[in-house]
Amino acid sequence: MRGTLTHLITVEHYQETGETVDDGAGGTIPVEEWVAVVDGVPGRYEPAGQGYVREDQGGRVYSTPRVFLPARSAGDMVDTSDEGEPADHEYDVAVDEGDDWRLTIDGIDGTFAVTDVDVHYEGPERPSHVVIEVEKIDPEDS
DSSP, X not given: OOSOOOEEEEEEEEEEEEEEEEOSSSSEXXXXXXXXXXXEEEEEEEOOOOOXXXXXXXXXXXXXXXXXXXXXXXXXXXXXXXXXXXXXXXXXXXXXXXXXXXXXXXXXXXXXXXXXXXXXXEETTEEEXXXXXXEEEOXXXX
């Protein structure tokens, strides 16, 4: 991964805890809470760019804010081969996108939604880093 690791990054997933509570109608409902999947790991934050003019279409294109994490911090290599077959390794990224994922950056106010996750490779079976596109969340939405 090129560049300097500038911030500590935490990625959380909203998931069931395995506990249940009374729903008031004679049943139970699962308890859900935010759980850190990536907890305070060094990464690089790039805010949205200034944009540039596309001469062919005359519009401005802005890059979205992104976070770069070393591959070893955002997932693991797993063996996907069947028993008795030669090892076949695949990178299993621990972060996903959606409403039940959020990201915080030490030193930057606010919370970010995870809008896209992309794994970059140095070569076959050699993940280099993970690029996470983020979008600032309104405090009232979280």
